[in-house]
Amino acid sequence: MSGRPFASVRARATLGATLVVALALIAAGIAVLLSLRTNLAGRADAEADSAAGRVAAQIAAGAPYTALDLPDGEDHPVQVVDRDGRVLAVSEGLTAISGTGVPGVSPVASPGAGREDDDDDDGPGAGESGTVTWHGEGRATVDGRSAAYRFAEVEVADAGDETVRVYAGAPLAAQQDAVRTASVAMLVGLPVLLGVVGGVTWLVTRRALRPVEAIRREMAAITASEDLSRRVPEPPTGDEVARLARTTNETLSALEASVERQRRFVADASHELRSPIASLRTQLEVGAAHPGLLDVPGAVEDTVRLQRLAADLLLLARLDAGERAGLTRLDLGELVRAEVARRTGDRIAVRVEAEEGVEAPGSRGQLARVLANLLDNAQRHARRRITVTVHKEGAWAVVAVTDDGEGVPAAERERVFERFVRLDDARTRDEGGAGLGLAIARDVARRHGGDLTVTAGPSGGARFALRLPTAG
Structure with a gap:
């Protein structure tokens, strides 16, 4: 392995698989947390709607604000305000509230707010149902304990036909605990799962690439020994690696045959050139020693024969090199x-x-x-x-x-x-x-x-x- 990081296929495959799984898990985790948060928020909204609806029903029925049956402040803090933002009623023990837009928690006297007696005259708007107009998050302090709540706003007309707003909250502690628990579980489980994925990928790729390493070693040995009769091992798996080994062996066979042809060609060419060259040299040596015995026609014939043989050898060399003439x-x-x-x-x-x-x-x-x-x-x-x-x-x-x-x-x-x-x-x-x-x-x-x-x-x-x- 070279000095560069992730220079091997196994390392790159392991890193790639781990990164892909990490991204997939992070995306899935975010989606799960958002879905969990949304579902729990929906349940809290439903609880807040129910609590606000019960109080609004009392107001619509003409109950005085001082006599409203309000739910436990710690479970469902309630704040009733008029159009001018004056607090008309709050849950017992509520000492601070935020997120509703009206921070007051001390009720004030409100002329015409409710009646002590509602036996016969319902008055305008009496008995009308309230309407949920808003949801939001905030905090409330009840009996000295502050917590996060999901608030619902319900508008309702009281016995004096004045529109008032009822804010009722549902605690978010369960939602926050569930989201926090899920987040911790994901943060703890993600590294463990990524470690398992990385380890399994490393082992699987090592096993898968083992035949490739065997092919590489054999090719290195063939290169070092220059023995083209050797062949790389072909795994019995029939997969891409097996086909690579088979193709490599076919290439080695073709290369061995080509080299053998070249060797025979060189040997035969040397043999063919030796005869006319020897004959021509003999004739020239005889002619040099005895000019009258020089066989000029024979020398010319041998020279022509050499020329033709050289031309044939040159053409064959060009053809073997893949030369293609213009058509x-x-x-x-x-x-x-x-x-x-x-x-x-x-x-x-x-x-x-x-x-x-x-x-x-x-x-x-x-x-x-x-x-x-x-x-x-x-x-x-x-x-x-x-x-x-x-x-x-x-x-x-x-x-x-x-x-x-x-x-x-x-x-x-x-x-x-x-x-x-x-x-x-x-x-x-x-x-x-x-x-x-x-x-x-x-x-x-x-x-x-x-x-x-x-x-x-x-x-x-x-x-x-x-x-x-x-x-x-």
Whole structure:
């Protein structure tokens, strides 16, 4: 693990999970506390409404303010005031009140406030129900003890048809205790729960990432040993880590095969270059010692052979590096006729049978090289006839080179496209073939989206068919 904090996936996953859970719990806790507070406040409002309603019913019935049956002041402190804010009645023992807007707790005489006798005349407004007009919080001091209350305001008309306000409170101690208890429980439980979440996440991610660490160690060992035959362990879980291990092993297999091909290529190229270089050096050394014995045509032939081999090796290197030539729209019939016309030193004349309008996108230089390689191969093996045909087969353009030679055995028809492979090694070496022409031709064909295959020709020889996607 590096010196940077949270540099590992396990640490970041643990931190992330813990933070997410913490945020979720905090949000849920706030929602619970708000809901609890709201519900308890609603219950307190209902209690205050009931207490104020009972007092308002007495006032509406005409009861004198001095004779009101008020609830216990500690449970439900009551304050009755008129429109001018004068206190008409208060609960017994109430010595201070806040939150109602009228701080007074000493009743004053009120003319016309209530009647001693309400036997017959109800008076205007007598018997009318009060209306709850306000809820709020405040404090009240009863018998020297101060507490928080939820107050309700009820307006009612008394026997003299004067509108008075009744303030009755319901204690908030239960609400505050419940909210406080819930808050303490959450504050104590949150760190414990976060610790459990963090620990479980740490253990789970460690177990989940154990195969990844095994893959990393094996890859480090492969890098140190340069042994590409080794493979990383594949867990039997079938999950993303298992697929990563499988893909890694497939990549190692492809890399091993590529490196092996490169090694064989270098070895074969060294072997192929050694022969013409040795021959050319021998001829030059003999010519230097005995000028009259210098075989100039042989030296030129070896030089040309070296030049062709070097060009083939360079082209293969570019193809292996993924080089893609620019593609243009080509008339394959015109390309074949032009390339055949350029070949003036062929042993056997080449016959061309090309349909008109057969086009395909491609690199003219690379496709001309494919055709030249196929014709060179046909010239080495044909007896009397070589034919090049160009035609369409569905969505494919086909260029076929057919000879009347001995053909290619069915068991060898894929092997002939391998690099430095010669079925008739002695003859092709003498004629300058290095076994690269067909390999280059198939590589170019496949990089053009097509393919190159060999089958038996109609006259018993070989038929090499170059298939390319048409321009459409």
